[in-house]
Amino acid sequence: MKSIEELLGYQNKTVVITGAASGMAKAATELLLSLGAKVYVVDRNETDLPVFQFISGDLSKKVTIDEVVEQLPAKIDALFMCHGVGIGKGKEKFIQMVNFVGQRYMVEQLLPRLVDAGSVTFISSTGGYGWEHNMQHVGEVLACSTFEASEKWVDEHLDLFTDGQSPDPYQFSKQCVSAYVKEKTRAPEFIGRKIRINAIAPSFTSTALIKEFNLAASNDGTEAGGEKVMYDLFLKSWNGRAGLPEEMGYPLVFIGSDLFSYLSGQVLYIDYGMTGELDYRAASAK
Numbered sequence: 001m002k003s004i005e006e007l008l009g010y011q012n013k014t015v016v017i018t019g020a021a022s023g024m025a026k027a028a029t030e031l032l033l034s035l036g037a038k039v040y041v042v043d044r045n046e047t048d049l050p051v052f053q054f055i056s057g058d059l060s061k062k063v064t065i066d067e068v069v070e071q072l073p074a075k076i077d078a079l080f081m082c083h084g085v086g087i088g089k090g091k092e093k094f095i096q097m098v099n100f101v102g103q104r105y106m107v108e109q110l111l112p113r114l115v116d117a118g119s120v121t122f123i124s125s126t127g128g129y130g131w132e133h134n135m136q137h138v139g140e141v142l143a144c145s146t147f148e149a150s151e152k153w154v155d156e157h158l159d160l161f162t163d164g165q166s167p168d169p170y171q172f173s174k175q176c177v178s179a180y181v182k183e184k185t186r187a188p189e190f191i192g193r194k195i196r197i198n199a200i201a202p203s204f205t206s207t208a209l210i211k212e213f214n215l216a217a218s219n220d221g222t223e224a225g226g227e228k229v230m231y232d233l234f235l236k237s238w239n240g241r242a243g244l245p246e247e248m249g250y251p252l253v254f255i256g257s258d259l260f261s262y263l264s265g266q267v268l269y270i271d272y273g274m275t276g277e278l279d280y281r282a283a284s285a286k
């Protein structure tokens, strides 16, 4: 029987991971390094981990993504798309560009370099839950075939993100990520070379990003006020706790590994049952 390290199969594999200067992707990178992977990190902030190469860049911009892609290796075994920004007034467009539009563009630029039977794994969010009920707008973004067309769509629909009816800008960006995973599962450019595409969808997790959510949720403008609102919303009903970065980052590494070689098209909710309960309630209400 092979060891768990051999089953995961990262020894000497080339891995590209975005957003790994902190949080979940940093935890994932620590595990990847311990498993012997040759890791390239892309982030707008520098990493303090001993990775093979760090590439700096703001991945909201096409020109920067092109520059980053040029510096990445010709052969990639596993690609992890993890960078993301939280909610914030005035950032409606930026959120779409970072969390989905730029990510899709970067994946499609790198796809020819993915080895056959390689993997692409995103970090979506429980915020993207229910994407299938918003297919009118999500479908329109997915149908945009270029970075420019997607950006134009966002520019023309900014009112959607502030109308108080539609999903908020963060939720919308993550709905697009989750829907993209499903859309591409059997697309020829993926299935044709047996490239797997999946995502994890974390809930409330203790990382730098959560500060942005706390401030956005706050009734009194303080982070502590927001923390209370978030606790009441997500944790109080089950006397729970926020997730830890490694509770998201480690499963991410597993999903992108050889151990999960038959898994594709899945958005794995890592939320201590939050969406499980929502699924059950929705089914019971029918």
Ligand SMILES: NC(=O)c1ccc[n+]([C@@H]2O[C@H](COP(=O)([O-])OP(=O)(O)OC[C@H]3O[C@@H](n4cnc5c(N)ncnc54)[C@H](O)[C@@H]3O)[C@@H](O)[C@H]2O)c1
Pocket (backbone or CB within 6 Å): 018, 019, 020, 021, 022, 023, 024, 025, 042, 043, 044, 045, 057, 058, 059, 060, 082, 083, 084, 085, 086, 098, 123, 124, 125, 126, 127, 201, 202, 203, 204, 205, 206, 207, 208, 209, 210, 245
């Ligand atoms: N923390 C949560 O509660 C939570 C819940 C669900 C999903 N997520 C998602 O998890 C992923 C990881 O976030 P995290 O919670 O570890 O937060 P984090 O802030 O610790 O990590 C995000 C990383 O992305 C990088 N980044 C952000 N914008 C960038 C840009 N334009 N260009 C390049 N790099 C950029 C940051 O520098 C940072 O290193 C994100 O996609 C986030 O949306 C987080």
